[in-house]
Amino acid sequence: MAKPQKRYVCQSCGSVSHRWQGQCADCSEWNTLVEEAGANVTPFHAKHNLQGGGRMIALSALDSEVALPERMPSGVAEFDRALGGGFVEASATLIGGDPGIGKSTLLLQAAAKMALAGRDVAYVSGEEAADQVRLRAQRLGVGNAPVKLAAATSVRDILTTLSGARPPALLIIDSIQTMHSDLIEGAPGTVSQVRASAQELIRFAKERGTALVLVGHVTKDGSIAGPRVLEHMVDTVLSFEGERSHQYRILRAIKNRFGGTDEIGVFAMETAGLSEVGNPSALFLTHRDEGVTGTTVFPALEGTRPVLVEIQALVVRLASGATPRRSVVGWDSGRLAMVLAVLEARCGLSFLSAEVYLNIAGGYRVQDPAADMAVAAALVSALSERPVPIDAVAFGEIALSGEVRPVAHAALRLKEAGKLGFERALVPQAMAGDGGGLRTTGFRTLGQFVEYMLGR
Incomplete structure (x- = not known):
């Protein structure tokens, strides 16, 4: 238990003494030492003082010139786009996604291309046997890549093996929830084991200059399983999203210390693995020759990449007394309720x-707030059975007052729409004018936009 430390302070000169005496030893004044309460002293504090005994660290100026970290291209352009240009030496990347979404497939393809380019790559699987990984590589057409493969779950065994030779340029651990450290007790996958195993692997990567990739499981709500501190420990967090019933997959950057966030890479799941999608806007649009009620094209923005998507709405009238249903797929249900209320x-x-x-x-x-106006257009079109012009796109944020507010990066959205053959844009009033080749129609309020949609 901490015990208080007694000290006596001279009221004349401020000298401090650990015992009382009649005369101050410094100024020779009499009866000036007064007891004052000191700080509590614990046994740890008495023996350990962190203000001394350490080594001096070098402090550099903020404006000092330093070399930018070099990038190692993965060979998959969409993967590099989400990473910000490629892997960085001595960095740690965490990639999560639903089971069967294609995380292992994507990493095996990237590892094979880097190995074929002359990089030293090690792939450690804790969930599958080595033969299972080889069968997948043959199915993907990369069975001849010189990737160093192992099936292990002991962090001590992995680091002992890698420390005895030249460290690899890229180390993939699939997955971190299967790793086990014998420094602490606990089964693999527990909070303490995931944190300890990741800490040892990241320390090895930082010391030896290896780019580390950790595969993480996700919970039922989509977040990465394990301790939240795991996302703080790594440099980059990627989320591999998509529905297994759909062909397309999106690799989204949630955190990136070496690049921008909210960048995405788009892939298509095919028989031979994941293929890159260079123009995702063409994939999410339905090609038709005439307008259909309840559909609107919205130019979304993911980081610096504009993606045109089709928003579909259906309004069904019910008999009196029935409870209406609100169903949303791909958008926030709370946002839909707000647009309906406005x-x-x-x-x-x-x-x-x-x-x-x-x-x-x-x-x-879609997570872009600029989708409000496109959703409103689809709802009004479905309710009135009047189709939105087939050559038009719509975007803008709707306020609770009914005002249509401007959004960011309108030029990028309009440029992408123009590349795919659209000629008109329904936008907020503050953004009407320079449409980059498109005819823009501006609206100050949502009421004006509804009047336009209804042809009044």
Whole structure:
């Protein structure tokens, strides 16, 4: 238990003494030492003082010139785009995703291409046997790649093996939840084991200059399983998203210390593995010659990449007394409720007795607030059975007051729409004018936009 430390301070000169005495030893004044309460002293504090005994560290100026970290291209352009240009030496990357989404397939393809390019790559699988990984590599057509392969779960065995030779340029651990450290007790996958195993692997990567990739399991709500500190320990966190019933997969950067966040890479799952999609806008659009009610094209923005997606809405009138249903796929259900409320309160439209279904085509997930106006256009089109012009795109953020607010990076959105043959854009009033080759129609309020959609 901590015990208080007594000290006596001279009221004349401020000298401190650990015992009382009649005369101050420094100023020779009498009866000036007064007891004062000191700090509590624990046995640890008495023996360990961190203000001394360490080594001096070098402090550099913020504006000092340093070389930028070199990138190691993975050979998969969409993968490099999400990483910010490629792997960085001595970096740690965590990639998570649902089971069977294609994490191991993507990493095996990238490892094979890097190995064929002359890089030293090691792939350690804790979930599959080495023969299973070889069979997958043969199916993907990369069975001849000189990738060093092992099936192990002991962190001590892995680091002992890698420390005895030249460290690899890229080390893939599939997955971190299967690794086990004998320094602490606990089964693989527990919070303490995941944290300890990741810490040892990251320390090895930082000391030996190896780019480390950790595969992480996800929970039922989509977040990476294990301690939250795992995402803080690594330099980059990637999320591999998509529906297994759909062909397309999206690799999204959630955290990146060496590049921008919210960058995405788009892949298509095929028989021979994952193939890159250079123009994702063409994949999420339905090609038709005439307009269809309830559909709107929205130019979404993922980082610096514009992606055109199709928003589909269906409004079904019900008999009186029935409870209407609201179903959303690929968008925030709370955001849909807000748009419906604004349409009813500010524009005089009624959705109280109608079921509303909203879908983002192609399994894409939209998180951009600029989708409000496109969703409103699809809802008004489905309710009035008047199609949105087939050559038009719509974007803008809707406020609760009914105002249509401008959004960021309008030029990129309009440029992408123009590349795919669109001629008109329905945008906020503040952004009308320079459409980059497209005819823009601006709206100050959502009420004006509804009047335009209804042809009034």
